[in-house]
Amino acid sequence: MLKEIIKELKEHAPFTIVGAITGVAVMALFKNLPSDISYKVFYTLHPLHVVLSALVTASIYELHKCGRIRGKCNLWVLLAIGYVGSIGIATLSDSLIPYIGEILLGLPNKEVHIGFIEEWHIVNPAALIGVGIAYFRPSTKIPHYGHVLLSTWASLFHMIMALGEGISWYSYVIIFVFLFLAVWVPCCVSDIVFPLLFVKTK
DSSP states (O other), X not given: OHHHHHHHHHHHHHHHHHHHHHHHHHHHHHTTXXXXXXXXXXXXXXXXXXXXHHHHHHHHHHHHHTTTXXXXXXXXXXXXXXXXHHHHHHHIIIIIHHXXXXXXXXXXXXXXXXXXHHTHHHHHHHHHHHHHHHHHSOOOHXXXXXXXXXXXXXXXXXXXXXXXXXXXXXXXXXXXXXXXXXXXXXXXXXXXXXXXXXXXXX
16 A cells, blocks of 8 residues: 555645646736635635545545445445545645644745535535445546646635735745645545545455
């Protein structure tokens, strides 16, 4: 399992770097975006991230545990794995790690936004939708890459909400690092490692 985790992290690093670069470019363009608009953008990207994360997490479990035969996976088990894997990791990736970056940068409007509590009526159903799609039509590769990109941008707009009047050039370097870390490890853990923990292998 450890070898598989390292392999997956290596394979995902280049795509995550590209995602983080696009994030920094977006921040340069939208750094003066009002906080209330950034909030709305965050709560558009974050639930979409949760949908794809739940879809991939539940799909990985379903395909490895039940194969491609419909109806053999216990829906409640699939729901629990998809929900916990997506909500838990998406909160870490989109909110908690960016918030740590905001603290270290001393951003003036830093605040942590916990989606499944703050906007529970949007984020929690998003996880259920992702699991529902996985139950009937499991899919992993394309949703996973979409999940990585959406997570990068959600993390980014969490940080844009915290920006003040200006931002120094070296702050962009730190933001790049936090965008990379916020997505790279959590997304691989959520989509690949977490669901496989519940699959018994010979």
